[in-house]
Each structure stands twice: as C-alpha cells, then as structure tokens.
Amino acid sequence: MQLMKVDPRALKDNPDNTRQSKSTPQADELLLATIKAVGVIQPPIIFPEAEGNGYVIEAGHRRTRMAIAAGIEEIDVIVVEAANDNGAMRSMIENIAREPLNPVDQWRGIERLVALGWTEETIAIALALPIRQIRKLRLLANVLPAMLDRMAKGDMPNEQQLRTISAASLDDQKEVWKAHKPKKGHTAAWWAIANGLTKTCMYARDASFGDDLRQAYGIEWAEDLFGPADEDNRYTTNVEAFLGAQQEWMSSNLPKKGAIVEVNNWAQPQLPPKAERVYGKPGKGDCTALYLDRDGKVQTAHFRMPEVKKAKGKGDVTVPGGEDGNEATDVAAKTRPDVTRSGIDMIGDFRTDALHEALARAPIEDDTLMAMLVLAFAGQNVSVDSGSQVSGHLYGSRRFAWHAVRLIGESGKLEFDMDTLRVAARLTLIDALSARTNRTDSGLVVRIAGDAVGADAHLPNMGTEEFLACLSRPALEASCGGTSVLPRPRVRDTRAALVEHFNEERFVHPSALFAPDDARMAEWLAKNIELGSQDDDAPADGATGGIEDGVDGEPDPSIEDDAVAKPHVTAAEDDGNAADTELEDLDETDDDASADDPDTAYGIAGE
Numbered sequence: 001m002q003l004m005k006v007d008p009r010a011l012k013d014n015p016d017n018t019r020q021s022k023s024t025p026q027a028d029e030l031l032l033a034t035i036k037a038v039g040v041i042q043p044p045i046i047f048p049e050a051e052g053n054g055y056v057i058e059a060g061h062r063r064t065r066m067a068i069a070a071g072i073e074e075i076d077v078i079v080v081e082a083a084n085d086n087g088a089m090r091s092m093i094e095n096i097a098r099e100p101l102n103p104v105d106q107w108r109g110i111e112r113l114v115a116l117g118w119t120e121e122t123i124a125i126a127l128a129l130p131i132r133q134i135r136k137l138r139l140l141a142n143v144l145p146a147m148l149d150r151m152a153k154g155d156m157p158n159e160q161q162l163r164t165i166s167a168a169s170l171d172d173q174k175e176v177w178k179a180h181k182p183k184k185g186h187t188a189a190w191w192a193i194a195n196g197l198t199k200t201c202m203y204a205r206d207a208s209f210g211d212d213l214r215q216a217y218g219i220e221w222a223e224d225l226f227g228p229a230d231e232d233n234r235y236t237t238n239v240e241a242f243l244g245a246q247q248e249w250m251s252s253n254l255p256k257k258g259a260i261v262e263v264n265n266w267a268q269p270q271l272p273p274k275a276e277r278v279y280g281k282p283g284k285g286d287c288t289a290l291y292l293d294r295d296g297k298v299q300t301a302h303f304r305m306p307e308v309k310k311a312k313g314k315g316d317v318t319v320p321g322g323e324d325g326n327e328a329t330d331v332a333a334k335t336r337p338d339v340t341r342s343g344i345d346m347i348g349d350f351r352t353d354a355l356h357e358a359l360a361r362a363p364i365e366d367d368t369l370m371a372m373l374v375l376a377f378a379g380q381n382v383s384v385d386s387g388s389q390v391s392g393h394l395y396g397s398r399r400f401a402w403h404a405v406r407l408i409g410e411s412g413k414l415e416f417d418m419d420t421l422r423v424a425a426r427l428t429l430i431d432a433l434s435a436r437t438n439r440t441d442s443g444l445v446v447r448i449a450g451d452a453v454g455a456d457a458h459l460p461n462m463g464t465e466e467f468l469a470c471l472s473r474p475a476l477e478a479s480c481g482g483t484s485v486l487p488r489p490r491v492r493d494t495r496a497a498l499v500e501h502f503n504e505e506r507f508v509h510p511s512a513l514f515a516p517d518d519a520r521m522a523e524w525l526a527k528n529i530e531l532g533s534q535d536d537d538a539p540a541d542g543a544t545g546g547i548e549d550g551v552d553g554e555p556d557p558s559i560e561d562d563a564v565a566k567p568h569v570t571a572a573e574d575d576g577n578a579a580d581t582e583l584e585d586l587d588e589t590d591d592d593a594s595a596d597d598p599d600t601a602y603g604i605a606g607e
Helices: 025-038 061-069 088-097 103-115 120-127 131-141 145-152 159-167 170-180 190-197 211-216 239-252 341-361 366-377 399-405 418-432 444-452 473-478 491-501 518-537 561-565 578-585 591-595 598-602
Strands: 002-006 045-048 055-059 075-079 234-236 258-260 276-278 287-292 298-304
Touching: 025 061, 025 120, 055 061, 061 075, 103 120, 103 131, 103 145, 120 131, 131 159, 145 170, 159 190, 170 190, 211 239, 234 239, 239 258, 239 287, 239 298, 276 341, 341 418, 341 444, 366 418, 366 444, 399 418, 444 518, 473 491
Parallel strands: 045 075, 258 287
Antiparallel strands: 002 075, 045 055, 276 298, 287 298
C-alpha cells in the first residue's frame, strides 16, 4: 500500500463496482462544492490494471469524477494490490459497513468548526448548505447536553417538538427535563417536554405597528429558523407588549365611524347591539370595527346600525314574517340547513355587491338594460303607485330623482343622449335591485337580473373560514368535490383544509349563484302570469271611471256603491298631503346626496 499523486483523468472505472446506481444530482452538487472548498479529503483507493500500465478505481468513483469536474489536475490516491475478484468483495463491504453520521454528531461538529475559527459562511460553502441551515443546526447543537445525549442514542423527538425545545432557554430546558427525565429503559416523553416549553409567539409579519412603537414597548424580535425561508419569521414571546402596541396602533389609526371591539369565544368581533354585519363592500354610512384575532393580527369588520322605523302591521309585506316576506324566514329549524341564516345573509351581501359591480361595468345591451329596468321595479323592495292610480305618489328612495334629472334639459323637457340614458339606467338599477336578506330584498327578480348580466363572475371568494363555518357537514363535504381535499373525521379539519385549498383560487358556493332553480322559477311565472291575466280582464280607466257596466248598462251589483262614490284615500292624504310635501323636498339638497355622487361611488362615467 502506498500513497501517490495521479491525474484523476487517467484512472479507469471498475466494472465490478458494487454501487452501480447513479447518485442524485443534488448529492453530486454537494460533493462537488465540498471538493472545490477543501479538496478530496479521503484519497480514492486504486489497484494496478491486470493487463496494461493503467490503474483501476476500487473505491472513490464519485470522488474521482467530481475532482475532474472541479478541474483538479492531481489528487492523492492509495495504491493497493489487485484482488482476485477485482476488489468486488472489498467494494461490497465498504458500502455496506459505512454508517451515516449521527444527526447530533453533525450538529456538534458544526459548532466545533465555529469554535475552531470557521465562520458560518465558510461552513455553508464547504458543506454546500444554506447559511440559514447552518444557523439552525447550530441552534440544535446548543440544546441541553443531557437531551442531546438522549437524542444521539436514537430517541429523537419529531421536528415540531425539536423546534419548540431548541427555541427555549437552557434554564427552562433544565427545569422541564428534570420534571420529565425518562426512567431507565424508557423513552423520553418528548410531547410532554415540548408542551412544558411551549410559549405563545407573536410574529412580526402580523404586526401593524412600526419600529417606533416596537422600541417604546421594548419588543425584541427573535428569528424562527424552522419557519419557511421565504417568510418573515421574526417573533417575540412578549405577548403583552405586542398586544399593547397593536392596541395603540388601532387607537391612532381608527377610521371615521370606527370602533375598537373585543372578540367573543368564537374569535368573532363583538359588534354593538342590533348591529348588522356587512360582508360585502361597505357603504358610505357603514361603520368599521377593528379587533385583534387569536394571532394578535389587526382585523377589520364592517357593520351598519339599524334605522329607527315606525312599527308596521302584521300583514305588511316589508316586514319579515308578513305576507310574501323573505322565503328564508319560513325555513323550519328542526335540522340544521345546508347554509345557516348568517350564511344566507352573507350570500345576500355577496350577490348584491356582485350585481352592482356588473351593472356598473359589464357590457349590457340596450334591450337587456330596458328589460332589467322593468324587473327592478317589479322587485318586492320597491313600492310605486303609478300615475293611473288615484293616489299618484311615489314611495321610495329620493335617489331615484337624482337619476331622473339627468334626462331633463334646461327647457324642462326630456333632453339626453344615449350615454346619459345608459348611466341613468344603470344607477337606477343599482338603487332598485338588492339581494340582501333584509327589507330591501328584491326577491326572485334580482336572481334573474344577476344571471342576465353575468354577476356570478363578480362574486368574491367564499372559501373563507367565516363563510365555510356557516355550512353543514354534508354541504361542507360536498364542497370538497372537484378538489384534492378529502373530508376529515372532524368538521373543523375539513373546513381548515378547504380554507387552505381555496386560498389560491376562487370558490363560490352553488347556493350563491344567481340563476334560480327551475321549480321556483316555474312557480313564480305561473303565479304572476295568473295575476297578469286577472289584470288583463279589467278595462282601462275611461269615461266610466274604470268601472265596468252591467249587461243592461246598469252598474255591476258586485261593486259596492262606496267604491263608485268616492275613490280610495291614501294614508299620505290623511296626513295632510304628506306626499306633496315630500315632492317639494326633492328640490332641496339632500345631505347624503351632496356628500356622495353616485357616478363617483360606482365608477360610472358614461360609455
């Protein structure tokens, strides 16, 4: 056996080498980087060729190949006598008997290199590892020595437990290890050790406050080396200071009509009494609530307070539970429905915002626009008495008058171009159509209108924790269809998996789509066709006062004399011509109107 220097290019591969499978490109790159940094540490073993003057590699084929790739002209080799089997047995024994380095020895070895003067950067280059990985391994090397000795024997915690242990101080590790040190012949209860060392962490990526508040509250960031490398993994265990800084930031950045609220047991914001949560786009009069979630992150919720209204009769159609009221109020509560009431409210907000967005921006043909205008005024949230009736008064939002004045010129007559007409029509539809589940609900017509203009495309991503919590187990598991998510035994696990899956793509629950089902559509058509046919049988108002004569020219005895003698008197007239007063008030500037131009609110500036 002798040591000599040779050109690695002159060496020949051994056809009887035991390791015939190719190594991975990653392993080759690691070996190449190491050889470039420190050279070939262990010389390959070669033996003279049986026939010829060359040398054959017995051990070290990869080292030789990577030395050639590194451009090394000469390497040290150990020359041995040729075996009868071409070194096949020695190659087998070498590859089988070689044991990989124990992880704990690797951690301690890196720490030893640092003690000998190697920097983290040079170690990373030599081992072809990221410098972040070197720092993490150094952190593991400084775990309590008694724990490291236990791990070196093969009693190893899982990665999450190791992460928790290494992040704790040595004093804390000593106390917990003393309480949970395993008995002879038993494995360590790493789960109990990790639980004893677990501390609540608040991450810098969730902080809204800046560096000034961080310094004022004495917050120091530590680096979570086990976290994803592409994220901000700075954290602090000073939870009280972190939450205090977040609270001060919210107080300093509280918006107009804003309030800081607490959260309930379900981590939902505790809104003021009778407040209605707004899940879609907030309106001008809506309020904003700021609160801290379980991770200490500032979250925002919008809500609106109810208007003070006079009590209405039991049969009023605008009162939920009255005649022809919202169909959602008639649902029996014996079993949990697929979507809860809160979910239906959210769907109503989503639909309304999506429809308004489509009405403001989507291309709409003129004939469709006129048809939708008819649909809008057939909505159950619009109350209009036409000019042919005795009362002749309009009951509804004053905003309709805004859109009408656009179409009237200085002469007091209709003067407009098609662009102005389209803008006025779109704004009128936006004010008239609503899918919200409160008194503004337009009913089935809003579903037909939204389907006509493709408002489904404007619905937001509903794959959120807040909305999916409103689904029953069957509905939640049905939402897994078409995805890679499989239902879990626990509903919360299924919901969490869906939230993570839909974080990168848009999910819309089928019940939120605008197109109504065929059965309900047929029922609505049949009902209103019947009502329309009844109206067609009645003659138009004329010289007879709109009252049909009998066969012989005598008044129909089925109609009472009172109805002929005097027309219906409206409540507005009984109140002293209150409707006339309302029409006069339209000439004055409405406070809400002056503050919010509808063109600006919806981004409509003509086509």
